[in-house]
Amino acid sequence: MRSPELAGRAMVLAVPVGATEQHGPHLPLDTDTTIATELCHRLARRVPGIVVAPPIPYGSSGEHADFDGTLSIGQQALRTVLIELIRSADRFNGTVFVNGHGGNLHPLGDAVSELRTEGRRVLAWSPTGPADDSHAGHTETSVMLHLRPDDVALDRAVPGVTEPLPELIEALRTQGVKAVSPTGILGDPTRATAAVGELALERWTTDLTTQVRTWLAE
Structure with missing residues (x-):
């Protein structure tokens, strides 16, 4: 879009919040x-x-961090980026953060709290899934097979650690993913399909849309 296309329009900003990090040997x-x-x-x-x-x-x-290719700005920097970005977005009628990475949850929550304290209209949303399938497993692999199948090396996918995330979270925080799962996978991607990925996207989109409509109505 060009700047004049936004002038005078009552718009809400949707900001994808992602990550650049290892997703096993296949994603x-x-x-x-x-x-x-x-x-x-989709929203x-x-x-x-x-x-x-x-x-x-x-x-x-x-x-x-123990895996090649991972790039991180850390919790404090991410919190600052999110806050300053939305402080600059006052011409919009509000902001929806759509988060794709669990490690962003705490700084995202802190940023939203600060922005709301300042009187800004902000909503944060993150997808949910099975506790034993939280990273590069069945769900994420299926979604990527639907969205970008040429970028999924399914022949390299292997089963990862499948204990529920609450049982792993303390070790993940203190020792990192590699100490818990040498492959970097939390879940089992080996039977992932594009059809399952589309169902997951539809489920998430429905939930996101419902929450945003409720928030806008408020």
């Missing part, structure tokens, strides 16, 4: 960013008055 580094961006565009197709911002492709990914 691309920008998986979280890809999924968050897709969900923003914009269902709710009038939504405009999608370029994604934030770096997040808080320190737990993946």
Whole structure:
């Protein structure tokens, strides 16, 4: 879009918040960013008055630092980026953060709290899934098979650690993902399909759309 196309229009900004980090030996580094961006565009197709911002492709990914390709700006920097970005977006009628990475949850929550304290209209949303399938597993692999099948090396996919995330979270925070799962996978991607991926995207889009419509009505 060009600047004049936004002038005088009552628009709500949807910001994809992603990450650049390992997703096992079979998924691309920008998986979280890809999924968050897709969900923003699906939201914009269902709710009038939504405009999608370029994604934030770096997040808080320190737990993946032992794997090649991971780039992280950390929690404090991400919080600052989100706050300053939305402070600059006062011409919009509000902002929806669509988050694709679990490691972003704490700085995102802090940013939303600060922005609301300042009187800004902000909503944050993140997809949910099975506790034993939280990273580069069945769900994310299926979604990427639907969105970008040429970038999924399914022949390299292997089963990862499948204990529920609450049982792993403390070790993940203190030791990093590699200490828990040498492959970087939390879940089992080996039977992923594009059809399952489309169902997951539809489920997430429906939930996101419902929450945004409720928030706008308030």
